[in-house]
Amino acid sequence: MTPSPAPHPPPEVLLYLDGVNVSFDGFKALNDLSLVVEEGELRTIIGPNGAGKTTMMDVVTGKTRPDSGAVFFRGSADLTRLDEAQIANLGIGRKFQRPTVFENLTVFENLELALADSRGTWRTLFARMALEQRERIQATLTRIGLAPHSRKPAGALSHGQKQWLEIGMLLIHDRQLLLLDEPVAGMTDRETEATAELILGLARDRTIVVVEHDMAFVRSLGAKVTVLHEGAVLAEGSVEHVQNHPRVIEVYLGR
Amino acid sequence: MIVGRTTGERNPWSTRFWFSFTAAMLVLVVLVPVLNRYVAPDSAFAVPDYLVPLLGKYLCYAMLALSLDLVWGYAGILSLGHGAFFALGGYCMGMYLMRQIGTRGVYGNPLLPDFMVFLDWKELPWFWWGFDHFAYAMLMVMLVPGLLAFVFGWLAFRSRVTGVYLSIITQAMTYALMLAFFRNDMGFGGNNGLTDFKDIAGFELQQPATRLGLYVASAIGLGIAFLLCRFITVSKLGRVLLALRDAESRVRFLGYSATNAKLFVFTVSAVLAGIAGALYVPQIGIINPSEFSPENSIELAIWVSVGGRGTLSGAMLGAGLVNLAKTWLTSAAPEIWLFFLGGLFVLTTLLFPRGIVGILGQLRLIRSRRTMPGAPPLAVDEPEAAKERA
Numbered sequence: 001m002t003p004s005p006a007p008h009p010p011p012e013v014l015l016y017l018d019g020v021n022v023s024f025d026g027f028k029a030l031n032d033l034s035l036v037v038e039e040g041e042l043r044t045i046i047g048p049n050g051a052g053k054t055t056m057m058d059v060v061t062g063k064t065r066p067d068s069g070a071v072f073f074r075g076s077a078d079l080t081r082l083d084e085a086q087i088a089n090l091g092i093g094r095k096f097q098r099p100t101v102f103e104n105l106t107v108f109e110n111l112e113l114a115l116a117d118s119r120g121t122w123r124t125l126f127a128r129m130a131l132e133q134r135e136r137i138q139a140t141l142t143r144i145g146l147a148p149h150s151r152k153p154a155g156a157l158s159h160g161q162k163q164w165l166e167i168g169m170l171l172i173h174d175r176q177l178l179l180l181d182e183p184v185a186g187m188t189d190r191e192t193e194a195t196a197e198l199i200l201g202l203a204r205d206r207t208i209v210v211v212e213h214d215m216a217f218v219r220s221l222g223a224k225v226t227v228l229h230e231g232a233v234l235a236e237g238s239v240e241h242v243q244n245h246p247r248v249i250e251v252y253l254g255r
Numbered sequence: 256m257i258v259g260r261t262t263g264e265r266n267p268w269s270t271r272f273w274f275s276f277t278a279a280m281l282v283l284v285v286l287v288p289v290l291n292r293y294v295a296p297d298s299a300f301a302v303p304d305y306l307v308p309l310l311g312k313y314l315c316y317a318m319l320a321l322s323l324d325l326v327w328g329y330a331g332i333l334s335l336g337h338g339a340f341f342a343l344g345g346y347c348m349g350m351y352l353m354r355q356i357g358t359r360g361v362y363g364n365p366l367l368p369d370f371m372v373f374l375d376w377k378e379l380p381w382f383w384w385g386f387d388h389f390a391y392a393m394l395m396v397m398l399v400p401g402l403l404a405f406v407f408g409w410l411a412f413r414s415r416v417t418g419v420y421l422s423i424i425t426q427a428m429t430y431a432l433m434l435a436f437f438r439n440d441m442g443f444g445g446n447n448g449l450t451d452f453k454d455i456a457g458f459e460l461q462q463p464a465t466r467l468g469l470y471v472a473s474a475i476g477l478g479i480a481f482l483l484c485r486f487i488t489v490s491k492l493g494r495v496l497l498a499l500r501d502a503e504s505r506v507r508f509l510g511y512s513a514t515n516a517k518l519f520v521f522t523v524s525a526v527l528a529g530i531a532g533a534l535y536v537p538q539i540g541i542i543n544p545s546e547f548s549p550e551n552s553i554e555l556a557i558w559v560s561v562g563g564r565g566t567l568s569g570a571m572l573g574a575g576l577v578n579l580a581k582t583w584l585t586s587a588a589p590e591i592w593l594f595f596l597g598g599l600f601v602l603t604t605l606l607f608p609r610g611i612v613g614i615l616g617q618l619r620l621i622r623s624r625r626t627m628p629g630a631p632p633l634a635v636d637e638p639e640a641a642k643e644r645a
């Protein structure tokens with residue numbers, strides 16, 4: 001419609017998966033998957049069970065090494081050559097599909113370990129918490145609604161609270177890219193709404209990729225949607241676009 | 256070593272802690288020696304001479320238990336080969352003590368220990384060089400187990416060997432060392448090991464005063480080892496280790512190097528075990544390859560689990576109590592000792608996974624709950640299974 005030359009610089013690519021293949025005993029979990037996520041974007045990824053959504057996150061975070069293909073972050077080094085800790089320290093955080101918090105540590109201590117601070121073994125041995133860090137933990141506790149449970153062992157939290165703690169562990173550390181695997185699974189409607197708000201708030205100053213099955217939640221995020229199917233992208237676009245896409249209806253939404 | 260509050264929780268270095276620590280040390284380092292030296296032997300309070308090395312032995316075991324607890328109770332690494340580090344430290348001390356014998360051996364050779372003369376060796380093998388110097392030998396006591404643990408741990412942790420597999424290869428390690436040390440041509444006295452020691456740093460080992468000195472050295476060593484372990488476990492690194500035990504891959508995704516953290520505690524732990532072994536040998540008077548036997552390492556794991564792993568005091572308590580029972584049972588009813596040990600292990604694993612200290616903690620909690628309604632909830636049991644998708 002507007003023929004004028006682009007006033008904005010081209011958006012920066014933050015994450016780029018290039019022809020990634022992963023197979024488990026001959027089963028192709030990711031099939032030549034290519035995906036581009038731009039800086040500052042909020043992206044939702046949907047797809048049937050076994051589509052490869054979690055596997056995609058495993059590849060990005062270094063948990064699974066692909067058989068072939070490459071993953072670029074900020075156009076820098078190929079992530080497939082780094083290990084989990086190195087990738088995390090580049091600024092990529094992850095929330096797992098099953099909430100995993102450190103059950104024997106208190107809620108406070110879980111957040112302490114997530115603080116942006118030196119990760120070196122020697123440094124952690126002599127680390128002392130600064131007042132400013134303590135305040136940051138308190139602020140995060142308030143934000144995720146767990147302030148009253150600060151001294152409880154994380155194992156004693158409810159499922160939803162664990163999800164929130166895990167999100168809290170991501171947001172206490174200013175990471176550039178967050179990968180959230182089914183953040184509202186097992187949450188009540190109220191909790192789901194609150195989580196959507198939290199994510200929208202977070203998305204203002206970082207890039208987020210959310211995997212979710214809950215279509216109401218996906219709609220409430222109102223972001224660009226990628227549909228994965230059998231390890232590859234089936235469709236991509238706005239929520240309306242994918243909801244009206246015949247193949248998507250056939251393999252996923254229609255059922 | 257004053258360390259401020261780190262977690263918003265109780266201060267681990269409170270006055271109360273230092274008070275209990277000092278009290279315990281006074282009992283071990285002052286009271287026992289006084290009861291031994293200055294109380295008439297026929298008094299009911301006297302600590303007779305024969306008991307001193309026995310107590311010293313328990314202290315060495317307690318130190319060994321601390322070292323295992325550091326890796327098992329905190330980092331979740333069940334090493335079933337920790338006896339090997341203890342034995343290596345013991346052998347290093349044994350080599351020093353052998354060189355101290357000098358011409359007082361049966362063959363009177365000033366350079367070669369008796370067993371080498373017997374094997375018709377003409378010169379001292381290179382790895383025995385320097386062991387006539389006390390400082391060098393003490394350095395080796397720490398260096399040899401530490402280096403072995405470092406190399407072994409580096410290989411194992413880097414390739415992410417965990418759980419049962421790690422336990423099995425640590426067993427294999429100590430078993431392999433046992434077979435090696437049994438061989439005469441290894442140069443460590445074969446199945447007889449090293450014995451007939453005469454003196455240590457110029458003091459005659461047979462003298463009660465020397466034995467008391469060794470006992471006191473063990474008590475002080477244990478105290479220092481305890482403080483070191485406490486320093487590690489209450490630090491942020493300690494919480495990283497606990498987190499590793501809960502969900503290792505999650506720790507990696509947070510950006511911590513699980514490999515380095517484990518390697519660090521494993522090496523520190525092996526050095527402690529080595530020192531414990533070095534304190535043990537002069538009090539026992541012998542070191543032989545059976546110290547490497549896999550059963551020893553398993554027994555050690557039982558001490559720790561009976562006392563309560565993941566609590567430093569539990570590990571020490573377990574070592575003391577189980578060995579007390581062993582000393583008593585192996586003379587009173589030797590045939591049931593092994594059944595007792597096995598039964599104890601099954602019982603604690605099934606009924607009291609947090610050991611004696613855990614039971615005491617629960618009792619205290621129940622009592623405090625009765626008095627104050629807002630008490631914290633009962634501790635959750637450790638989830639042993641990996642939390643993440645495998």
Ligand SMILES: Nc1ncnc2c1ncn2[C@@H]1O[C@H](COP(=O)(O)OP(=O)(O)OP(=O)(O)O)[C@@H](O)[C@H]1O
Binds near residue numbers: 029047048
């Ligand atoms: N470690 C593994 N070993 C063997 N097969 C695996 C492994 N991880 C994933 N798979 C298989 O790969 C396929 C893709 O799994 P993935 O977990 O990525 O799916 P998903 O899209 O996240 O599904 P869901 O919506 O159920 O979470 C599945 O068929 C799964 O069984």
Ligand SMILES: [Mg+2]
Binds near residue numbers: 053054055097181
């Ligand atoms: Mg999944």
